[in-house]
Amino acid sequence: MELFVFLVAGAACIIGALGVVLNSNPVHAALSLVGTLFGIAVLFIAQEANFLAAVQVIVYAGAIVVLFLFVLMLLGVDRSEDLSIEPLGAGQRIAAVIVGLAVLALPLMAFRSTEGEATGAIAGPGDANLLRAEVADVAQLGESIFTTYLFAFEVTSVLLVIAVVGAVVLARKVKRADYVEDPLVAAAEAADAP
Amino acid sequence: MIAVAEVTPVWYLVLGSILFSIGAVGLLVRRNPLVMFMCIELMLNAVTLTFVTFSRMLRDVDGQAVVVFVLVVAAAEVVVGLGIIVALLRKQPSATADDVNVLKG
Numbered sequence: 001m002e003l004f005v006f007l008v009a010g011a012a013c014i015i016g017a018l019g020v021v022l023n024s025n026p027v028h029a030a031l032s033l034v035g036t037l038f039g040i041a042v043l044f045i046a047q048e049a050n051f052l053a054a055v056q057v058i059v060y061a062g063a064i065v066v067l068f069l070f071v072l073m074l075l076g077v078d079r080s081e082d083l084s085i086e087p088l089g090a091g092q093r094i095a096a097v098i099v100g101l102a103v104l105a106l107p108l109m110a111f112r113s114t115e116g117e118a119t120g121a122i123a124g125p126g127d128a129n130l131l132r133a134e135v136a137d138v139a140q141l142g143e144s145i146f147t148t149y150l151f152a153f154e155v156t157s158v159l160l161v162i163a164v165v166g167a168v169v170l171a172r173k174v175k176r177a178d179y180v181e182d183p184l185v186a187a188a189e190a191a192d193a194p
Numbered sequence: 195m196i197a198v199a200e201v202t203p204v205w206y207l208v209l210g211s212i213l214f215s216i217g218a219v220g221l222l223v224r225r226n227p228l229v230m231f232m233c234i235e236l237m238l239n240a241v242t243l244t245f246v247t248f249s250r251m252l253r254d255v256d257g258q259a260v261v262v263f264v265l266v267v268a269a270a271e272v273v274v275g276l277g278i279i280v281a282l283l284r285k286q287p288s289a290t291a292d293d294v295n296v297l298k299g
Contacts, residue, residue: 002201010209017213020232021220033232036213040239043206047250052242052261059265064235064272071276072228075283093223100219107211111204140255141262149259156266163270170277 005046012039030068037061051138206247213240225290227279231272238268 012035019032037060044053145153217236224230242261249257282289 006201006205006209010205013209013213014216017216017220017236020229020236021216021223026226026228029229029232033235036236037239040243043209043243044246047203047206047246049246049249049258049261052246052258055262055265056242059269060235060239064269067272067276068228068232071280075280075287096219096222099222100215103218104211104215107214108208111207111211137255137258141258144255144259145262148256149263152263156263159270160266163273167273167277170274170281 002046005042009039009042009046012036013043026072027069030065030072033068034061034065037065049137051141203247203251207244210240210244210247213237213243225292227282227289227291227294230291231275231279235268235272238264 016032016035016037016039019035020029023029023032037056041053041056041061044050044056214237217233217240220233220236221230224233242264245257245261245264247257249255249261282294286293
């Protein structure tokens with residue numbers, strides 16, 4: 001059963017990821033991204049991270065991709081771009097694929113050399129963050145975040161406030177140049193000038 | 195070989211690596227700033243999948259806690275990044291990543 005789930009969700013992930021890279025239309029790329037995100041949410045459930053799967057669908061597929069689509073539609077940049085005439089030479093493309101294969105080969109070699117063990121350190125019964133089967137993962141996650149990672153959690157809230165302020169500052173239209181062109185202001189300035 | 199029928203956690207790690215490298219290649223190949231951003235999201239998701247898998251392998255909830263923070267950072271990054279992209283594309287609707295060279299020496 002887990003094999004079936006893994007194969008279907010993994011195929012959805014990889015097809016979606018290839019769709020993001022290969023689609024010439026940014027809207028189609030964003031929709032392919034939903035496939036990948038959903039496949040990863042299914043894989044989270046397969047690994048008993050149910051809360052994170054829900055958060056994945058809500059935050060990523062529900063918020064981030066919608067934000068992408070909003071920007072695409074609002075700016076009207078949803079035209080297709082031809083990948084073959086993108087300002088990128090074939091040499092750079094081959095180099096990018098070589099870099100990607102190197103990035104892929106490195107962890108694969110590591111998995112091969114460690115033979116399926118992460119670090120070999122299994123959390124013991126005395127560990128406060130031990131994943132217990134009888135307790136819901138939300139409860140354990142909350143306990144961990146609000147005790148072990150409390151400081152990181154608080155810093156996260158500061159980060160979000162900074163991000164919101166930064167987005168407002170960036171998205172604001174600069175009006176200062178327009179004021180000079182304003183006829184009333186121009187008339188007032190002309191009246192002031194002798 | 196599929197008849198092994200036993201999904202070990204390493205399968206998830208390999209899938210995460212494949213997704214990460216697809217995202218990395220996309221980031222290098224594409225020049226549309228929005229698609230580059232989507233590739234970054236792809237790479238972040240590959241890493242979260244790896245963290246959840248490690249959390250399961252080590253029977254430790256810390257990996258899942260890290261994923262929560264990765265989600266928050268990804269959300270903040272998307273907000274600021276899309277703000278920059280909107281400001282950029284409003285001036286020049288056909289801008290690519292190569293056009294952002296004001297700071298170039």
